Amino acid sequence: MKKILGITSLASAGAAAVLAISLNAAPASAETVTLYKNPQCGCCENYADYLRENGYTVEVKPTHELTQISEEAGISEKIQGCHTAFLGDYVVSGHVPVEVVNKMLTEKPEITGITLPGMPMGSPGMGGAKQKPFEILAVKAGAEPTVYAVE
Numbered sequence: 001m002k003k004i005l006g007i008t009s010l011a012s013a014g015a016a017a018v019l020a021i022s023l024n025a026a027p028a029s030a031e032t033v034t035l036y037k038n039p040q041c042g043c044c045e046n047y048a049d050y051l052r053e054n055g056y057t058v059e060v061k062p063t064h065e066l067t068q069i070s071e072e073a074g075i076s077e078k079i080q081g082c083h084t085a086f087l088g089d090y091v092v093s094g095h096v097p098v099e100v101v102n103k104m105l106t107e108k109p110e111i112t113g114i115t116l117p118g119m120p121m122g123s124p125g126m127g128g129a130k131q132k133p134f135e136i137l138a139v140k141a142g143a144e145p146t147v148y149a150v151e
Contacts, residue, residue: 031105032057033092036069037083044083047095047125051085054098058085074112074139082119090114091139095123100136100149111140114148 033051037044039062048058063069067077070084073091081094091113092101104114115137116123122130138148 031055031087032059033085033087034059034061035083035085036061036063036066038062038066039064041082043095043119043125043127045125047083050124051098051101056087074141075115079115079117079137079139079145081116093139094118095120095125096136097124097134097151100151103149109138109148111138111148113139115139115145 033048033056035044035048035051035058037048037060045060048060051058066084067080070080070091070093071077073084073086073093075081075084075091075093079093081096083094085092087101087105090104090111092104093113093115094117096114096116100114104111116134117137119126120131120134121128123134134151135147136149136151137145139145
């Protein structure tokens with residue numbers, strides 16, 4: 001009987017480990033996003049919906065202080081995206097594909113966040129066809145932005 005209990009306990013521990021690994025592989029399901037946007041911007045609402053469709057809980061906060069919020073978060077004006085979102089310890093600026101957001105949350109790099117500058121056509125939340133690969137930049141205090149991903 002003791003051997004059966006030992007096997008049962010081992011199986012339970014294994015199942016718990018598999019569950020923990022599964023939860024870590026899909027950070028989007030547990031993430032809450034606070035997204036700041038210009039009050040009149042519809043594409044930002046589309047991006048919020050895109051994040052929701054991919055398992056995020058999103059709170060949208062319209063503001064006329066978006067540039068200031070982005071700069072205070074470490075995203076300089078020359079590389080800002082259309083909106084600024086906060087996820088845990090990171091900032092995401094612009095229409096960044098969810099795969100890149102998930103990559104950042106999984107890898108946990110030592111950066112402030114990531115940005116897709118401007119409003120590229122075909123990016124999540126934007127209309128139109130993709131014109132060229134999206135270059136997502138990593139931002140870190142005291143350092144020049146570097147390429148984090150190309151989608």
